[in-house]
Every structure is written in structure tokens, then in C-alpha cells.
Amino acid sequence: MLLAALSWCLAGPISIDVETLDGATLDRGTRIRLEYMLWQVSELYSHRLGIDYPRTLRLKMTLHGDPERFRKAAEAVGLQPWVGGWFRGGRDGTNEAVFRAVAEPELVRAWLHETSHFLVSYGRPAPNWLNEGLAVAIETSRAEGRDLIVSTSPRNRAVLAREGGGSVETMVLGDAPFKDLPGETVSTRYIQAWAL
Structure with missing residues (x-):
């Protein structure tokens, strides 16, 4: 299933495509909260750190419902299987944040952590x-x-x-x-x- 979400920050819209795998679900309310949190962090980094973002920020979010498939995906990119998620990409536009399906409080923490990497990738190395x-x-x-x-x-x-x-x-x-x-x-x- 693929969902699209739009938000607005100083730089312009944030476009999030959500892909759920292996029975994972992301209800509309949680998706809206995650989107708003990303907007808040982008505002903070824009104001406090002076990071200039492109006109539209694009991010793909992949949510794994099968713990074994998530473990294999984590190991395939060189990470330990216990991680909650990871971010890969950068200025080339291939940005993706990958997560395992967990309860909302844990997903929110992982989301904030990985989307911080996404937003910082637009600053200097x-x-x-x-x-x-x-x-x-x-x-x-x-x-x-x-x-x-x-x-x-x-x-x-x-x-x-x-x-x-x-x-x-x-x-x-x-x-x-x-x-x-x-x-x-x-x-x-x-x-x-x-x-x-």
C-alpha cells in the first residue's frame, strides 16, 4: 500500500510516501502526527541551524510488518538486527527511512531519530x-x-x-x-x- 502526505515548512512542501509491507499498518492519525513532527524538526533545523532545504523535500517511509524480513533488510545494509530503523540517501533524492512495525511510542522515537538524519543531510557534511x-x-x-x-x-x-x-x-x-x-x-x- 502506498500513501502520500504533504506538509509545509519554510522550504516548501514535504512529500512523504509510505509503503507498508507484510501486514504492517499505519493509521491516518499516526501518519499525520509523524508528518507534523517532521515539519516541527525541519522548522527547528531551518531556524536554529540555518539549513537550507530544497523547494520540496521527498522521503519514502518503509514499514516492515515481518520481524524476520526486517532483520534481513537491516543486515543487508550492514546494521544490527535490533535497530529500530535507518535512513539512507541524501541530496540525490533517493531518501528512504526504513522501520519495523512497533507500538506508536517506539515508532515515534525511531521516526524522529531517522528523519533527523534525513534533515541534517541537507546541511554541510x-x-x-x-x-x-x-x-x-x-x-x-x-x-x-x-x-x-x-x-x-x-x-x-x-x-x-x-x-x-x-x-x-x-x-x-x-x-x-x-x-x-x-x-x-x-x-x-x-x-x-x-x-x-
Whole structure:
């Protein structure tokens, strides 16, 4: 089944095509909430990080209903079978976010995480730890009315200043090379994620 959704951000419409596989379902209300969250994050990144988006952002969302098929798909792209989803693509327009069918709260977290990667891909190239850090910060955000609340602790901001060399805004918009962190491993990236 293929569904299309349109939203509007500063850059223009967001076009989302949803493909459900193996009995997975995505009800209209959940789809609208996911679409609105993507709009909120695009607004945040546009305002705070100055990322310029193309006139229309296009994203394909694939939702797997069969855990075994999802596991095989994850392993085929080099990921562990326990991941909740992944994003692949970039400026060439082949953007796709892939998820396993789970309860809505877990799907929302995975959606926010992977669509953060989608939106950041339109900024300048960033090291994995910064990309993952932004995704985790957005994943743990919460909506209050029309606002998206993203909170970080002073301790985590201190780690960012020490290891990353400045604010997220400066790192994404600036011309200086990114400072890579030692041991580019998944665990290191996720530890550093909380600095954002």
C-alpha cells in the first residue's frame, strides 16, 4: 500500500510516501502526527541551524510488518538486527527511512531519530558523532502544543564544548573542519550524543 502526505515548512512542501509491507499498518492519525513532527524538526533545523532545504523535500517511509524480513533488510545494509530503523540517501533524492512495525511510542522515537538524519543531510557534511547526537536529542524531544521541546543538561553541553569545540549551530554552519572524536564506534557516538 502506498500513501502520500504533504506538509509545509519554510522550504516548501514535504512529500512523504509510505509503503507498508507484510501486514504492517499505519493509521491516518499516526501518519499525520509523524508528518507534523517532521515539519516541527525541519522548522527547528531551518531556524536554529540555518539549513537550507530544497523547494520540496521527498522521503519514502518503509514499514516492515515481518520481524524476520526486517532483520534481513537491516543486515543487508550492514546494521544490527535490533535497530529500530535507518535512513539512507541524501541530496540525490533517493531518501528512504526504513522501520519495523512497533507500538506508536517506539515508532515515534525511531521516526524522529531517522528523519533527523534525513534533515541534517541537507546541511554541510558532519561527523557521525554529531549526526547521531542531533538525532538522539531530537528523538528524546517532546511536543508541547505547536512547540518542540529539546532539552540538554549543563553536563552534556560541557562535553560538547570540550570534545566538539563549540555550539551545535557553530559546528553545522561554520567553515572550520569538524574535530573528530577518538574511537569512532557506535558506543562512542551515542555517549557523545548526549552532549548535544
